[in-house]
Amino acid sequence: MHVVVAGISHKTAPLELRERLALDDEAALRVSRELLDEGVACEVVALSTCNRTELYQWARDSLAARHAALAHLARHAGVAPSELEPALYSHSGDGAVAHLFRVTSSLDSMVVGEAQIVAQLKAAYQLASDGGCTAVVFNRLFRHALEVGKRVRTETAIGERPVSVSSAAVGLAQQVFGDLRDRSVLIIGAGETSELTATHLKANGIERILVANRTFAASTDLAARIGGEAVRFEDLEEHLVAADIVISSTSAPHYVVTRESVERAVKRRRHRPMFLIDIAVPRDLDPEIDRVRNAYLYDIDDLQQVVEHNRHEREREAQLAERIVEQELANVNDWLRGLEVVPTIATLREAVEEIRRGELARLGNRLSGLTDEQRAQVEMLTTSIVNKILHVPTVKMKEVAGRDQCYLYVDAVRTLFDLDGHAGDDGDTPAGDAGRATADHTDRAAAEDAPSGGTVHRLRGTGTEDA
Amino acid sequence: MELASVILVWLAYLLYAAAFAVFLIGFVTQRPWTNALGRWVAAAALAAQAVGLVLRGVEAGHFPFAGLYESMVLLSCAIALVWSVAESLTRLKAIGLYVMPVVLVLLTVALVEYNPPVGLGPVLRSDIVVVHVTVMLVAIGCLYVAGGAAIIYLIEEALLRRRRPGGVLGRLPSLAALERLVYRATLLGVPFLTMGMAAGVIRAETFRVPGWATDPMVLLSVAAWAVYLALIAGRVRREWTGRAVSWLAVTGLVLLLVIRFAAVPYLSAFHTYGA
Numbered sequence: 216m217h218v219v220v221a222g223i224s225h226k227t228a229p230l231e232l233r234e235r236l237a238l239d240d241e242a243a244l245r246v247s248r249e250l251l252d253e254g255v256a257c258e259v260v261a262l263s264t265c266n267r268t269e270l271y272q273w274a275r276d277s278l279a280a281r282h283a284a285l286a287h288l289a290r291h292a293g294v295a296p297s298e299l300e301p302a303l304y305s306h307s308g309d310g311a312v313a314h315l316f317r318v319t320s321s322l323d324s325m326v327v328g329e330a331q332i333v334a335q336l337k338a339a340y341q342l343a344s345d346g347g348c349t350a351v352v353f354n355r356l357f358r359h360a361l362e363v364g365k366r367v368r369t370e371t372a373i374g375e376r377p378v379s380v381s382s383a384a385v386g387l388a389q390q391v392f393g394d395l396r397d398r399s400v401l402i403i404g405a406g407e408t409s410e411l412t413a414t415h416l417k418a419n420g421i422e423r424i425l426v427a428n429r430t431f432a433a434s435t436d437l438a439a440r441i442g443g444e445a446v447r448f449e450d451l452e453e454h455l456v457a458a459d460i461v462i463s464s465t466s467a468p469h470y471v472v473t474r475e476s477v478e479r480a481v482k483r484r485r486h487r488p489m490f491l492i493d494i495a496v497p498r499d500l501d502p503e504i505d506r507v508r509n510a511y512l513y514d515i516d517d518l519q520q521v522v523e524h525n526r527h528e529r530e531r532e533a534q535l536a537e538r539i540v541e542q543e544l545a546n547v548n549d550w551l552r553g554l555e556v557v558p559t560i561a562t563l564r565e566a567v568e569e570i571r572r573g574e575l576a577r578l579g580n581r582l583s584g585l586t587d588e589q590r591a592q593v594e595m596l597t598t599s600i601v602n603k604i605l606h607v608p609t610v611k612m613k614e615v616a617g618r619d620q621c622y623l624y625v626d627a628v629r630t631l632f633d634l635d636g637h638a639g640d641d642g643d644t645p646a647g648d649a650g651r652a653t654a655d656h657t658d659r660a661a662a663e664d665a666p667s668g669g670t671v672h673r674l675r676g677t678g679t680e681d682a
Numbered sequence: 683m684e685l686a687s688v689i690l691v692w693l694a695y696l697l698y699a700a701a702f703a704v705f706l707i708g709f710v711t712q713r714p715w716t717n718a719l720g721r722w723v724a725a726a727a728l729a730a731q732a733v734g735l736v737l738r739g740v741e742a743g744h745f746p747f748a749g750l751y752e753s754m755v756l757l758s759c760a761i762a763l764v765w766s767v768a769e770s771l772t773r774l775k776a777i778g779l780y781v782m783p784v785v786l787v788l789l790t791v792a793l794v795e796y797n798p799p800v801g802l803g804p805v806l807r808s809d810i811v812v813v814h815v816t817v818m819l820v821a822i823g824c825l826y827v828a829g830g831a832a833i834i835y836l837i838e839e840a841l842l843r844r845r846r847p848g849g850v851l852g853r854l855p856s857l858a859a860l861e862r863l864v865y866r867a868t869l870l871g872v873p874f875l876t877m878g879m880a881a882g883v884i885r886a887e888t889f890r891v892p893g894w895a896t897d898p899m900v901l902l903s904v905a906a907w908a909v910y911l912a913l914i915a916g917r918v919r920r921e922w923t924g925r926a927v928s929w930l931a932v933t934g935l936v937l938l939l940v941i942r943f944a945a946v947p948y949l950s951a952f953h954t955y956g957a
Contacts (some may be wrong), residue, residue: 274694372712375852390842393856487918488857505843509924517845525851 397424404465690734697727743800764823824871829935
């Protein structure tokens with residue numbers, strides 16, 4: 216059995232194709248169920264964000280799984296498989312697990328280090344799990360993947376620095392003011408970047424947004440869109456006093472705000488700091504403003520420079536994240552290999568043999584009166600009991616070895632006999648996990664009975680980076 | 683007990699150094715776990731140092747402020763204590779980056795100039811001296827922390843102005859938070875400074891110390907006190923904020939350092955630190 220992933224992403228497919236392949240919750244479940252019903256895969260998770268659509272399968276034949284994924288995705292999107300083929304990538308085994316881990320670590324994202332993907336993957340997994348499309352392997356694998364995503368975010372600084380102009384502006388504002396909740400922002404001109412920045416600021420807690428535009432109607436429009444308040448352009452100077460942050464992006468050919476007006480504003484603000492962002496070309500804000508005490512002015516070039524610098528930092532952190540992915544991959548591989556029948560039988564026999572020998576040793580003193588011949592008979596007797604007990608399970612395991620569901624038996628045996636040595640640990644151990652998952656799996660017929668405790672996080676479409 | 687005390691102070695020294703290293707690594711690499719780890723290591727150091735001080739006091743039979751060794755260990759302990767309180771209240775990163783080296787320097791001086799515990803000379807055997815010392819330590823702890831925050835504020839401000847926020851973005855506390863810390867630490871420190879100076883004056887008057895009022899140390903202390911009062915007055919009326927407040931806090935810090943490391947050992951006629 217292999218983990219197989221097949222899909223398209225921003226790296227292989229243009230937006231137009233990605234849009235057509237995007238799966239909403241219902242479609243994701245439908246495609247997954249079809250793959251399960253066809254018997255290609257035993258477990259399926261479909262991940263769809265606006266930068267990628269991927270099908271993860273736990274399948275016997277990786278080539279067949281790839282073909283099936285291609286066929287189903289093509290049919291769903293209404294494109295010819297031959298048209299989809301060049302954009303489709305697929306990995307199996309180690310490659311697929313590594314890919315999954317890289318995706319959750321946001322190493323495969325358009326903006327490396329973005330934070331949305333973990334929530335998106337969690338939602339996709341939850342959907343599949345609630346829909347009965349996952350069992351032992353994917354329950355474990357995807358939870359592990361989410362942990363990897365978390366680990367990368369806590370152990371590296373991959374997501375620490377803003378890498379877009381608008382988020383850099385927000386980062387700088389936070390560097391000046393700290394918490395933005397009680398701050399207010401004045402937007403001059405109704406450009407796209409200022410709208411984006413205002414949205415970012417709002418997401419970071421700013422509540423009061425003032426919009427000033429030469430045409431009042433445009434101000435009201437933008438104000439309504441971002442939940443702000445439209446103000447008269449003629450009263451700009453008044454509003455400067457109330458504004459902690461000023462974002463300007465008019466198409467005016469001259470300076471809209473002069474050094475003198477900022478000087479007056481800062482004075483009337485009783486020297487509370489002001490942070491001004493000029494994203495207009497030609498510039499709106501007099502560069503001299505930066506000389507005013509407690510006023511900080513950044514123009515578009517300054518912001519670009521910050522972004523550039525942070526990109527480099529992220530690339531460095533990404534290398535660290537790759538190393539974490541490699542480590543985690545090794546952990547998962549050990550576990551996946553354990554799901555093979557033959558080594559499990561061997562481990563089971565060893566474990567039971569150990570118990571037998573242990574018990575004999577414990578009786579050592581009481582058996583000391585026996586002759587060598589009698590002792591040999593005791594040995595034989597105990598060995599034959601053990602062999603008799605293990606005979607049927609061994610035969611049955613070998614019987615199912617050829618079947619798709621064999622890993623469920625393997626997992627059950629490993630759990631029941633505690634072959635991974637986790638007895639006594641808390642419930643999050645592989646054995647505990649697997650046990651729960653096996654129960655889920657047998658219930659698949661009654662698939663709508665979602666495992667308890669799972670909440671679905673519908674975060675699709677709310678993301679700013681990888682949504 | 684003397685040995686145990688010295689071992690604990692050495693242990694504290696090593697732990698402070700470790701905490702400093704962790705903060706430094708955290709600053710450079712921005713690993714989120716470093717801040718918490720550094721805080722714990724520093725807390726362990728502080729605990730070791732405090733126990734070491736208590737043992738020293740028990741051994742010497744008096745409040746451990748006599749001589750260079752004791753006064754330095756005590757001062758660094760006070761600074762670390764004020765810092766850890768400020769840290770836990772404000773959760774500001776990076777102040778430890780300044781406080782740890784200060785503590786390390788003071789402890790280095792202490793350990794180099796080590797002397798075994800001795801009984802107090804008659805001059806220091808007075809309750810008012812103990813009050814003076816204790817209150818001053820709290821004041822200096824606060825004002826050192828304020829000075830540190832002010833230095834970080836000025837550096838961060840300069841970097842923001844020079845369009846080089848790469849080094850500070852997300853690494854240092856916000857300008858607003860630093861300014862608040864400067865102001866609040868000063869606000870807390872100044873009443874103690876006032877009390878400590880009053881206790882000093884009472885002590886000098888009751889023992890009729892000749893010429894204390896014109897002693898360089900006393901004059902410099904009054905100057906520092908005036909600087910801090912000006913800082914508070916300007917900030918309350920919001921005429922001085924940000925840079926102005928920070929520069930005043932740094933000026934005050936420089937005066938405090940001059941008093942301790944120049945005026946007291948070389949100029950002052952009567953202030954002895956029990957030597």
